Amino acid sequence: MIVLLKKKKNVFYGPGMAFMMAAACFSFQGCLTNSSSDSGNVKITDLKITPASIKSGQSADVEGTVTSTSGLTVVAVSIWKGSTDVSSDNGFTVTQIPLGGSLKAWSLKTDGNIKITVGGAASIGDYIVKVTAKSGNDSSVATTTLTVSGTVVTTQEVTLGSNQNAAGGSLDLDAMAVYTHAEAKAISGKIDLYYAHSGTDGDKLFTPLQAKNSGFGETTNGPATWAVANATEFRKLTLSESAFAGITTQEAIDALWATGTVVMGGGDAIAEGSTYIVNTDMAKKVLIRVTAYVAGDTGTIKVKGTK
Numbered sequence: 001m002i003v004l005l006k007k008k009k010n011v012f013y014g015p016g017m018a019f020m021m022a023a024a025c026f027s028f029q030g031c032l033t034n035s036s037s038d039s040g041n042v043k044i045t046d047l048k049i050t051p052a053s054i055k056s057g058q059s060a061d062v063e064g065t066v067t068s069t070s071g072l073t074v075v076a077v078s079i080w081k082g083s084t085d086v087s088s089d090n091g092f093t094v095t096q097i098p099l100g101g102s103l104k105a106w107s108l109k110t111d112g113n114i115k116i117t118v119g120g121a122a123s124i125g126d127y128i129v130k131v132t133a134k135s136g137n138d139s140s141v142a143t144t145t146l147t148v149s150g151t152v153v154t155t156q157e158v159t160l161g162s163n164q165n166a167a168g169g170s171l172d173l174d175a176m177a178v179y180t181h182a183e184a185k186a187i188s189g190k191i192d193l194y195y196a197h198s199g200t201d202g203d204k205l206f207t208p209l210q211a212k213n214s215g216f217g218e219t220t221n222g223p224a225t226w227a228v229a230n231a232t233e234f235r236k237l238t239l240s241e242s243a244f245a246g247i248t249t250q251e252a253i254d255a256l257w258a259t260g261t262v263v264m265g266g267g268d269a270i271a272e273g274s275t276y277i278v279n280t281d282m283a284k285k286v287l288i289r290v291t292a293y294v295a296g297d298t299g300t301i302k303v304k305g306t307k
Contacts, residue, residue: 035142042068042135044142047108049129053147054118056091056251060146062114064107066133071102074134077114079127079146091122091252120255122148123248150249153306157291160195162203163216164297169195170208170223173278173286176307181222188226192280193234195270197297203270207232210266234278235260236268237287244275244289244304253277253287253306270301 036043047064054060066075077094078087087094096114099106108114108131116129127146132139156176161167170184171177173192184191194211197203206214209231211223218224237260247253260277268274275289292302 035140037138037140039138041070041138042066042072042133042140044131044133044140047131047142047144049116049144049146052145053149055148055150056118056120056122056249057255058251059115059117061109062096062112062116062129062131063109064131064142066106066108066131068104068133068135068138070135070138071104072099072106072133072135073102074132074139075099075106075108075112076132077108077116078130078132079116080130081125081127086127089121091119092127093117093119116146118148118255120252120259121243121246122252123246124148124150124152150251152248153250153253155304155306157302157304159300159302162195162197162297162299164197165300167300171195171303173280173288173305174282174284174307176305181217181220185221185226188223189228189230190281191226192230192232192278192286194223195301197295197299201267201269203293203295203299203301204267205234205270205276206267207234213266230281231266232278232280234263234268234276236263237261237275237277239275239289241273241289244287247287247306250285250306253285256287257285270295 034045045065050061050063062077078085079092094116096112125148128143129146130143132141158176158178159167160169160171160178162169168178168180170179170191171193172190191208194206194208196216208223208229212226212229215224216222223229256277270293272290272293278286280286286305288303288305290301291304294300
């Protein structure tokens with residue numbers, strides 16, 4: 001269904017009225033809006049987003065035509081959540097070819113190649129896409145909607161114990177389950193990470209393979225005795241606590257994979273607040289964060305992970 005909103009003189013002009021136009025469109029994905037300035041010099045017609053619903057890691061085209069009788073000086077696209085501009089540092093990237101010259105007609109898709117890309121920090125919901133066109137001091141604003149969707153994830157916090165702690169240190173991230181040596185040996189192929197204290201390297205999160213090669217648990221059915229020990233790939237992320245909490249979809253997690261720094265040498269030193277993205281034995285990307293840490297071979301760490 002298409003909703004066509006035409007502006008009469010002194011109506012639908014300026015950002016405030018643009019939001020009222022957007023509200024009317026929320027129930028129609030990809031609705032089209034038209035707008036013109038008071039003088040009629042600057043017009044925006046057939047504005048829409050294609051596709052109107054995308055997930056993290058995907059892009060959408062901004063379509064429509066901008067015209068001006070005196071030549072266009074500015075065409076800009078911004079993204080809003082309610083009355084807040086979220087165009088920067090909120091998971092969205094807007095790219096376009098510069099306007100150039102003083103064109104009197106400009107296709108947002110064909111001439112501008114304007115695209116909106118959703119990154120890992122964008123949360124699920126409806127957003128207002130606003131196009132502002134100017135010709136000198138004359139301007140026009142049109143809006144439409146973009147929906148960010150995805151596979152919702154939840155978080156769970158678990159506690160891992162170090163070598164001499166009774167709590168298990170073997171972590172299956174697909175199930176977000178912790179196992180002791182005796183429990184993990186029979187299902188070692190499911191273990192993604194291992195927490196332990198090394199006399200030379202201190203407290204670390206290890207790959208099971210590195211834990212096996214390091215000889216952990218030789219007399220306690222630990223990784224040194226496992227038939228299968230995964231060489232899990234995990235990457236370190238620079239992510240604040242609030243940014244971690246803002247990740248709500250699997251697609252957003254997947255989009256973060258390319259931004260991580262690969263953990264080399266099979267292990268990484270423990271620090272509270274450290275955040276990782278892990279490729280599990282089932283090829284699922286899981287986001288984890290160390291939320292608490294007690295050092296030593298009887299120590300513990302708390303890990304919050306997505307599932």
